[in-house]
Amino acid sequence: MSHPHPELGSPPALPEGGLRIVALGGLGEIGRNMAVFEYDGRLLIVDCGVLFPEPDQPGVDLILPDFEYIRDRLDDVEAVVLTHAHEDHIGAVPYLLRERRDIPLIGSKLTLALIEAKLTEHRIQPTKLEVIEGERHAFGPFDCEFLAVNHSIPDALAVAIRTPAGIVLHTGDFRMDQLPSDGRLTDLGGFARLGSEGVDLLMSDSTNAEVPGFVTSxxxxxxxxxxxxxxxxxxxxxxxxxxxxxxxxxxxxxxxxxxxxxxxxxxxxxxxxxxxxxxxxxxxxxxxxxxxxxxxxxxxxxxxxxxxxxxxxxxxxxxxxxxxxxxxxxxxxxxxxxxxxxxxxxxxxxxxxxxxxxxxxxxxxHKGNAKVHVSGHAAAGELLYVLNLTRPSNFMPVHGEWRHLRAHAKLATLTGVPEDHIVIAEDGVVVDLVDGRARIVGAVHAGYVYVDGSSVGEITDTSLKDRKILGDEGFISVVIVVDSNTGKLTAGPEIHARGSGIDPMQFDEFIPQIERALAEKAADGVVDMQEIRRVVRRTVGRWVSDTYRRRPMIIPVVLEV
Amino acid sequence: MSHPHPELGSPPALPEGGLRIVALGGLGEIGRNMAVFEYDGRLLIVDCGVLFPEPDQPGVDLILPDFEYIRDRLDDVEAVVLTHAHEDHIGAVPYLLRERRDIPLIGSKLTLALIEAKLTEHRIQPTKLEVIEGERHAFGPFDCEFLAVNHSIPDALAVAIRTPAGIVLHTGDFRMDQLPSDGRLTDLGGFARLGSEGVDLLMSDSTNAEVPGFVTSxxxxxxxxxxxxxxxxxxxxxxxxxxxxxxxxxxxxxxxxxxxxxxxxxxxxxxxxxxxxxxxxxxxxxxxxxxxxxxxxxxxxxxxxxxxxxxxxxxxxxxxxxxxxxxxxxxxxxxxxxxxxxxxxxxxxxxxxxxxxxxxxxxxxHKGNAKVHVSGHAAAGELLYVLNLTRPSNFMPVHGEWRHLRAHAKLATLTGVPEDHIVIAEDGVVVDLVDGRARIVGAVHAGYVYVDGSSVGEITDTSLKDRKILGDEGFISVVIVVDSNTGKLTAGPEIHARGSGIDPMQFDEFIPQIERALAEKAADGVVDMQEIRRVVRRTVGRWVSDTYRRRPMIIPVVLEV
Structure with missing residues (x-):
């Protein structure tokens, strides 16, 4: 079983006849599912979803997959297959279409109708929407077969991708309701047929891999x-x-x-x-x-x-x-x-x-006191059926956090998939299917892209760290105006604080300390603005820490006149 | 059944012979349990715990009950009874002792040993620690009987408080493990005896009132x-x-x-x-x-x-x-x-x-995949035993959020307590037991007191609102220096932003807009600093909102030279 390799480097060139798989989301998290398949220089994308932020990502509206890996190669994209219309599978499509408007979107009737309504709200007119009618359709070198799966939204699909490198079955999200109200069962017969033909790589939904047994109807x-x-x-x-x-x-x-x-x-x-x-x-x-x-x-x-x-x-x-x-x-x-x-x-x-x-x-x-919810994802007992019916040569658990991916990998070993044919990959990890073996060969950047208001990607992890400090501790800004010749105080210090919980009256008592520290520096003949900022930051920081045992953000602002 | 009365006013004077009960914490929340009993001008406190902050209370270390209601009457406090040594029952004791060092602390041997260790860390030397040895002890007019209860910490107690107003049984936290490893069972025999004598008011732990059935051993x-x-x-x-x-x-x-x-x-x-x-x-x-x-x-x-x-x-x-x-x-x-x-x-x-x-x-x-935890609180099936054994004239569910208090009240009605003898109170609600009837008669302030670093109560809800805005959106400060005679710009605008996710390069392009807005004001002959601040705030706010659809905190700082 492959383990996390934080030291993974850039992947080598994809060998001829090999299939490359890079998940830009959905591995190590529940959400922003997006898998990029590459064969012979062409790309096929399965799903393009969003992730919803956690409490430690404050103020963020949505998290997108990072498209950087494919940004220079958008023209190579043959199609985006959308397995179903949940936000974690389609939510990032409007942002992808902003980068290339005419990427063909492929899906079932309901999926495409819902994505179209969504795109209209984003004021995007998609140019190519293609409803799956038959079961099989080739997109460039990717010969795709679509299979019905049951899920908590109608009309969901799994997709089998045939290339000369072999058959990959991607289940999408699915459950195994044996008495669905619309009669649309997960196509286990189709899975079995693919199994007989030979599934070289199974990529299967891991969301409920830790949940024992079966999901009721x-x-x-x-x-x-x-x-x-x-x-x-x-x-x-x-x-x-x-x-x-x-x-x-x-x-x-x-x-x-x-x-x-x-x-x-x-x-x-x-x-x-x-x-x-x-x-x-x-x-x-x-x-x-x-x-x-x-x-x-x-x-x-x-x-x-x-x-x-x-x-x-x-x-x-x-x-x-x-x-x-x-x-x-x-x-x-x-x-x-x-x-x-x-x-x-x-x-x-x-x-x-x-x-x-x-x-x-x-x-x-609610579900805590009555049977008013059943999950949309197959549980461990049901995932075993899929593993046994498809008998994959290689297995890659998808759609889950580490705990779910590991649990799913364990299930695969129990059904007889050899440990060294199981690939546990995180977002950005590059998996090549070559000569019938799936192996981790490197990694590419697949970080979070934050949507906040109308901007995409402008909020960085540094902004979020700042927000975390500001949110936990507030800030104190100290504004002073100095004479650029003498370094002497012309105006200020004026102190503003928000969220620090320190009574502004306290600052008045403290201001002489700042003035003294600055006067000392001025006496040294120092007029270096950087140095003045440092003195202010250090003096205020020490005072707050000693007096209040707190660490608000301290912003010294020095203006010269 | 009494319902929330947001319009509750100050309570009237406590009638002679009546018992007043005010919870300063623990009603409407799981944590900071603290109940104040008053009879004939004297006070008895049961528990004095902390609440741990939620994600919407960023940077807060602990939340205490507000002692304001008793601050002027600390000398009237006969004793603080500590039912057991969990943080939500003893965590605020060091803060209470800061206000009056010699309040007697009453509890079982382990409870007092653990609070003593805690006080030592706070560098507080308590003057009066009194281990419960016998079963009965009077503290002023409060004749207390202590009963063993089983809980997820050894040596926990319930307390029956006898005054001429009647018998109140406060269960503390408890469960009903019938095979405890230390053999120390919840004293149902004692509860039954009190029931025969006549429990005028039962205050019982509601934490698991929504959980059906029984907790295993x-x-x-x-x-x-x-x-x-x-x-x-x-x-x-x-x-x-x-x-x-x-x-x-x-x-x-x-x-x-x-x-x-x-x-x-x-x-x-x-x-x-x-x-x-x-x-x-x-x-x-x-x-x-x-x-x-x-x-x-x-x-x-x-x-x-x-x-x-x-x-x-x-x-x-x-x-x-x-x-x-x-x-x-x-x-x-x-x-x-x-x-x-x-x-x-x-x-x-x-x-x-x-x-x-x-x-x-x-x-x-973990408890999600193996039986490695059982709860420390009696479930609904067990709470019924306590209600049936004590047959209280009045019932007041304690230790729980609204969902738990309501569920416990429902259980009480099922055992035959009349709806109008059930009091659902929130923190600060004043309940008087007079002539055998418990009634809500008013409310006092019982807000959150935040501990952050070394300060207690200096962080207010306003600070938390500021932290929320800062944490979600960051801030932009605009510093300008103006000539106090002409209102003309002498230095700046200098813009600092953190957590806003806006590229500082953008500010350079925007600064002329601020300068223009200020120049217009100066041309009007306006030198009002308040007005200049308003102009800056409005100009920046509109620009950020229009350009980014965001609402960071905007801090205009205007210095005069």
């Missing part, structure tokens, strides 16, 4: 949702992901059964469900839906609201309801149903929302 | 720990709380059985286990313990390290091992056992630690 949620709505005396508010068409279908079915009207709340919910309905993925009985702005006209017991915000996003409707900062005011007897997963990293935010809603008297039903 | 962990150590080929590193004597006893027993040496890592672990051993709560076989600095002298297969850091605390040994920033370098084949709960709010930090350890090749065993 989505349809097992229906009776629970039905019961929640049946027993609710007032309004029912359901929060879910805006892409979970089947979950929302179940909510709508239960609402219709209990003669409640449904209102959709939240821009992405309204947009996506519109697309899903137009394309026939969502079946909405006539007159079920009412406009959320008119919802107060209906008695509370006749209403189901479906909204976003299940992850505690502070600006979403649900958080604002919890804070009494939304037109819909939670009242005693209301029921809130969080029909969604709890994405790691969001625990505190969701807990705050649950407490806020509970405080105002709502009953909150 | 601590001893069920022993075979799992044994198996983990038996099957480990290299080092075993166990992370746990530094107060969990019984858990650490089980680890030491298993280590001894498998002929491994044990080293303790971490200041609080070494300190607390020393106290527990000296007092006989921890049984350590001779020659089991070795100094952690000598650990490299032993073969990896002969070693168990016990350390802190199970909550992902960044400075603790475990996090530093995960980051390869510790003398103990994790290697393939090492086993790390997180034998602890995962405290809400720490999920991301612990996940990072697990991924880091896994990346270096460690097997990580």
């Amino acid at each position: 989505e349809r097992e949620i229906a009776p629970v949702i039905d019961e929640v709505i049946r027993t609710s005396e007032q309004r029912v508010i359901v929060a879910s992901f805006a892409s979970h068409v089947h979950r929302i279908q179940q909510v709508m079915d239960a609402a219709a059964k209990h003669r409640r009207k449904v209102a959709l709340v939240g821009r992405s919910m309204v947009r996506n469900m519109g697309v899903a309905r137009d394309l026939g993925y969502l079946k909405v009985p006539p007159e079920l839906i009412v406009d959320s702005r008119d919802i107060e006209e209906w008695p509370p017991e006749d209403v189901v609201l479906i909204c976003t915000g299940s992850q505690g996003e502070p600006m979403a409707a649900l958080s604002r309801m919890a804070n009494r900062d939304h037109p819909i005011r939670i009242a005693e007897g209301d029921t809130v149903l969080l029909a969604s997963s709890l994405v790691p990293g969001n625990e505190s935010a969701v807990n705050k929302v649950i407490n806020g809603l509970t405080r105002w008297g709502a009953r909150v039903v | 601590e001893r069920e962990i022993a075979p799992v720990i044994d198996e983990v150590i038996r099957t480990s080929e290299q080092r075993v590193i166990v992370a746990s709380f530094a107060s969990h004597v019984h858990r650490i006893q089980q680890v030491m027993d298993a280590a001894a059985k498998h002929r491994r040496k044990v080293a303790l890592v971490g200041r609080s672990m070494v300190r607390n286990m020393g106290v527990a051993r000296d007092l006989g709560y921890l049984k350590v076989p001779p020659e089991l313990i070795v100094d952690s600095r000598d650990i490299e002298e032993w073969p990896p297969e002969d070693v168990v390290l016990i350390c802190t850091g199970s909550q992902g605390e960044p400075m603790a040994a475990l996090s530093r091992m995960a980051n390869r920033d510790h003398p103990i370098r994790i290697a393939e084949g090492d086993t790390v056992l997180l034998a602890s709960s995962l405290v809400p709010g720490n999920e991301s930090a612990v996940n990072k630690v697990i991924n880091g350890l896994t990346r270096w090749g460690a097997r990580v065993v």
